[in-house]
Amino acid sequence: MKIKLSAILIYLLISPSAWAQSSLSIQFDYAEKLFNEKQYFDSITEFKRLLFIDSDGQYSYRANLIIGKCYKEGAKFDDAIKYFSFAAKNSNAPEENFEARTQIIRTNILRRTTDRALQLCDELDTDPAFVDKKDEINYWRGWAYIFADDWKNASLVFGRIDPNHELKILAEKTEKAKVSVTFAKVISYILPGAGAIYCGNFLSGLMSAGWNLLAGYWTMNSFAENRAFDGIVVGELVWLRFYRGAIQNAEEFAVEKNLKISNQSLRYLQNEYKGIKP
């Protein structure tokens, strides 16, 4: 008898709160389902509805975090950061706080606000609550450098996680493959066309060297034959034009080649890299 009574009592005490709980959790599940189905607009609406009815703030962290993720998926980075910040503010555990703050860093990386991403990484780094998260912080710091096209620093940072880290090797390879824009220009000053050849544009480099040689010959020949006016005109309008063109070309080729190398690595990261991405 006493056992039965106790059971009924417990049920009556728990049931109302459980009912209310289920109402919110149903809404949460519905909104989350929309998120999983990639219906981000509707998912945001339903999470906002959940936040509206969740007067106790039970779902504040999770709802705000997923709203942020939805905005991030839609490339609305400012809104995403706003909601990740709400999530961080409403986090109940250091783990949750870390998740929200790394999401802010990841969004800043995508938004190309690298300085802010690095600043946030430093803040996390100095936070005593996350001393065991150094590797993860460095991971996102490395990504911030990658998106800033700073492969050298990216390689250094990934190296702190693991000297054989896949991304360290990739960043190192990318940095090595790049050409020096200054060097390409300088050698073009000395020998027109050399910069283009250095960047792998052999035909263009040889053509440039040939034109310079020819224009140089015309100019010198004019002066040698006491045709000073012809010498000045050819030197000014033809030779100087080719000479400057060779330097400009060298710079353009170097920048273009570096861009191609960076894009190749980024394409690999986008399509083939299996790890977590911003």
Added chain:
Amino acid sequence: MTIDTKILLRIFLIIALISASQAIYCQSNQGENIFSPENRLKFGNYLYKEKDYLRALPELKEYLKTKTDDTTQFRFADCFFRLNRFSEAEYNFRTLFSSPTLADESRLKFFESLFFDNDYAALREYSERNSYSDFKYSNEVNRLKYISFFFDDSILPKENEMLNAFPDSVRPQILNYYLLKKFPPAKSVATAAILSAIIPGAGKIYTGEIGDGITAFAATALSAYLAYSNFHNDHQFRGWLFTGLTAFFYGGNIYGSAASAQIYNVRMKFDFQKSVKLFFEERNYFLPEINF
């Protein structure tokens, strides 16, 4: 039944009553249908205040399917307005013209929608109709009508008419804009071309491109001199080469001067409109803030 059992039963009854009341409370708050029209309205209003107009729209729309409410209808129309969907805003504000509480505000927002939709012709036409012109915000609408003249090529109204619509403090600036609009300091394309035909580079100087004008003059004069000099020294080939070059510079300069005048006029119009827009934007087009 023992005494213990009796006490237990009493406690059970008390707790059952408390639990029942809690259940009713939960039912009425957390447990109710969050998609009911009333809750959609509450949520829609919350989104509206959060300035998430895109999401507020369907919530308010669902509510309006079940009930007629002028405030909600106004907010619904205002969401379109704030999303720059002016045609839909116009349509929805129009439905409130006979509202006992929001008719004036709706008319004002209707005119604002026409204005920001760049439908200046309709704005002027409606604002001059008797049925549209006599209301609380008719002065504001009148001002909008006059402002619209700065943004299209319509014939300007009389100076006094326009100035009287604005406060004294801004009249000198409005007069300045009025005069600039009426008598724009444009450069004549034909004059620029003719000047350059007479003296190479003069057309460019006329359009304000002094450096270009001097360079054009120097280049044409130098090549003409070289042509003359070569012919004079019996260098036929070089003579003709520089003659061609001179003709090229001369013709190019005439064309360039005409183009320069056109560019000047376009730039001047663009700068004028930018300046006028900034001036009125800073003053919110002299419109009152309507907040709900």
